[in-house]
Amino acid sequence: MNSELERIAQGISSMEIRGAGRIAVASASALRSVANASTAGTVEEFSSEVKHAARRLVETRPTAVSLPNAMRYVIRHGLNGDMSSVEDARTSVIKAADDFIENANNALHLIGEFGSRRILDGEKVLTVCNSNAAIEVMRHAAAQGKDIEVFAMETRPRFQGRLTATALAEAGITVNLIVDSAARYYVREVDHVIVGADAITANGAVVNKIGTATAALAAHEARTRVSVAAETFKFHPDTVVGELVEIEERDPNEVLPASDHIDGVRVRNPVFDITPSEYIDIIVTERGVIPPQASFYLLTNLFGWHLTERDPWEQ
Ligand code: RUB
Numbered sequence: 071m072n073s074e075l076e077r078i079a080q081g082i083s084s085m086e087i088r089g090a091g092r093i094a095v096a097s098a099s100a101l102r103s104v105a106n107a108s109t110a111g112t113v114e115e116f117s118s119e120v121k122h123a124a125r126r127l128v129e130t131r132p133t134a135v136s137l138p139n140a141m142r143y144v145i146r147h148g149l150n151g152d153m154s155s156v157e158d159a160r161t162s163v164i165k166a167a168d169d170f171i172e173n174a175n176n177a178l179h180l181i182g183e184f185g186s187r188r189i190l191d192g193e194k195v196l197t198v199c200n201s202n203a204a205i206e207v208m209r210h211a212a213a214q215g216k217d218i219e220v221f222a223m224e225t226r227p228r229f230q231g232r233l234t235a236t237a238l239a240e241a242g243i244t245v246n247l248i249v250d251s252a253a254r255y256y257v258r259e260v261d262h263v264i265v266g267a268d269a270i271t272a273n274g275a276v277v278n279k280i281g282t283a284t285a286a287l288a289a290h291e292a293r294t295r296v297s298v299a300a301e302t303f304k305f306h307p308d309t310v311v312g313e314l315v316e317i318e319e320r321d322p323n324e325v326l327p328a329s330d331h332i333d334g335v336r337v338r339n340p341v342f343d344i345t346p347s348e349y350i351d352i353i354v355t356e357r358g359v360i361p362p363q364a365s366f367y368l369l370t371n372l373f374g375w376h377l378t379e380r381d382p383w384e385q
Contacts, residue, residue, distance in 0.1 A: 071126075072104045074100060074104075082127070089201065089202055090135075090266065090267065091136060093134050094174060097124075097141060098141075098144055098174075099171060100127055101148075102144075105120060105160050105164050105167070112156065113153050116160065121145065124145060125383040133342050135268070135303075135315070140303060142382060143170045145383065149162070149382070177356035181299050182207055182210035185206070185211075185297060186208075186211040188352070189216060193216070194220070195264050196253065196260045197231075198223045198253075198265050198285055199266065207299050208241075218243060220243055221259075224250060226249075228324060235247045253284060257288040265296070265299070266278060267298050272369055274346075274350065274364070276350060276353070280340055280343045283345045296351050297352050297354055298350055298353045300355060302355050302368065305369050305372060309369075310369050317340050317343070319339055320341050347363060
């Protein structure tokens, strides 16, 4: 097993590498190093090594569709066409991985640019978890000289909100760290809720860190705008053919350490939830700002005829 592949796969499982965008980029770079280090003697052997690596990565965490979408991109672009030698195939997979990573970085920049236009000077923003895309929007707004103040939900049990608060403070943004259950208390005070996404379905529902749906519901009640910042590789192609998004449930120890075990009590730890499209105003993507109801069209436009194909790592 390629050691860089194993390092990245384990890093994703243990959440040292986390956040849907980072998982996708890290997985693309893992395929790159598998391609780089391969000693395969034939193109077939090389392809099966790359597909095997993709399967290993896809199995690390089930919810963020960015990961399988990154694998689809690299395999479909990298292992396509006429590859007469292992060297051709290697060059092609490395190029596809590099392209994916470059597109992902450019996408973040564009999302920051587009999303920040919706933020006015003096606005207060509530956010959940630690989303690079959502942070990029806030950073861009601050860089344009807008004086914004952010309320970052701490995001139990892994406290990703602390990472967000740190990043925003480093960008010179006024930031308040709050407990998750204070979301409704503060939502009347804020002008805008901005979150990221792990997966967006054909009907415009957004799967994101647990607590997002509660914050969006409170925002809906308070008539506060909810924006989702997400690269197009967060759109879930399988939902167009009726699949549901699997919600990851992690180790109960993250919520209550085994040493604090309470007799007769089962601890549950679902780590994502689903916000219906009615509670979302816009989704900011690198292709533009869309209403959640346009998700189906974006998905078919993005994946087109691939929708009914089997996943490339299953072939
Ligand atoms: C992270 C999370 C983030 C999305 C979007 O969950 O829910 O909001 O992944 O992040 P976890 P980004 O910490 O369990 O991975 O915009 O960085 O892709």
